[in-house]
Amino acid sequence: MQTDLRGRDLITTQEWSKEEIETLLDVAWDLKRKRALGEPHAYLRDKVLAMLFFFTSTRTRTSFEAGMAQLGGHAQFIDHTTTQISHGDTAKEIGEIIGRYCDGIAIRQCDWKVGNQYIRDVAAASRVPVLNMQCDVYHPFQILADLMTIMEKFGRDLRGKTINVSWAYASSYQKPISVPQSLILLMSRFGMNVRLTRPPEYKLMPDIVEQARDNAKRSGGSFEIFEDFDEGFKGADVVYPKSWGAMLTTEDPEESARIGQKYTDWITDDRRMALAAEHAIYMHCLPADRNIEVTDSVIDGFQSVVYDEAENRLHVQKAAMALTMR
Ligand code: CP
Numbered sequence: 001m002q003t004d005l006r007g008r009d010l011i012t013t014q015e016w017s018k019e020e021i022e023t024l025l026d027v028a029w030d031l032k033r034k035r036a037l038g039e040p041h042a043y044l045r046d047k048v049l050a051m052l053f054f055f056t057s058t059r060t061r062t063s064f065e066a067g068m069a070q071l072g073g074h075a076q077f078i079d080h081t082t083t084q085i086s087h088g089d090t091a092k093e094i095g096e097i098i099g100r101y102c103d104g105i106a107i108r109q110c111d112w113k114v115g116n117q118y119i120r121d122v123a124a125a126s127r128v129p130v131l132n133m134q135c136d137v138y139h140p141f142q143i144l145a146d147l148m149t150i151m152e153k154f155g156r157d158l159r160g161k162t163i164n165v166s167w168a169y170a171s172s173y174q175k176p177i178s179v180p181q182s183l184i185l186l187m188s189r190f191g192m193n194v195r196l197t198r199p200p201e202y203k204l205m206p207d208i209v210e211q212a213r214d215n216a217k218r219s220g221g222s223f224e225i226f227e228d229f230d231e232g233f234k235g236a237d238v239v240y241p242k243s244w245g246a247m248l249t250t251e252d253p254e255e256s257a258r259i260g261q262k263y264t265d266w267i268t269d270d271r272r273m274a275l276a277a278e279h280a281i282y283m284h285c286l287p288a289d290r291n292i293e294v295t296d297s298v299i300d301g302f303q304s305v306v307y308d309e310a311e312n313r314l315h316v317q318k319a320a321m322a323l324t325m326r
Contacts (some may be wrong), residue, residue, distance in 0.1 A: 042072025
């Protein structure tokens, strides 16, 4: 068990060892149990987390804010429309200045080819830990909550279990690729058989795919790419179909939306769920485009674990804050 995590940034799970991630999960389960029993756990009394949002959020904002309060501290909501963070204040200034006021800095910056670099620039200038609340490349806290949820359903040894990380059609907007990228990176480290299913235009970053392949080799799992939506579901224990933009094919959102029109039938419905294992669970980070990405019958059905996933955001984030911000 690795317990010396004070001061550590969490920008991608790839930068935390498997033992460190196991520690974070142990602490998350302990905090979940304490909350269920009403046991106080104010490990961060008088500490302050600055939360910088360059992009909207429901779950991430509310769970980080609630988590800091439950740990005895305070979270500041710093929005790009009401402050100067998106103009004028440089990443270096933010890291230096907010690092002097607060005990941790959490950032959501999803702009393509900007977000991850911004977070790394803030981290380089900050004396306190920097937590990635989602960037253009990674969404680590979502995927840690997903891992916690999968382990709650299947046990901690996930070797040999198959997860299908699939693209799905959505009409609302071109969603970041950070969720599927983080999923293939983390699940491949726990011995899972990872399938990435997507149309040819919806590729992920080649270096991320290579890292997932390497992770799978090291963990005794496997990594495969499918281009047939139905094929990805067959026999899977975990299905995680969600939409993302065709950023690796075009940076024009309108062109990306036009490409998506070719695949409007990539919707998760009861027929597709029946192709997966009988005990399969359906996952989605939310928000989903209901009856476009997934039917109501699936997302509200007996195989769906979306509310457990959303809840576990709270527990993994509290664990990360308690371990890094003490
Ligand atoms: N899943 C997730 O990150 O939700 P929000 O975008 O609402 O924070």
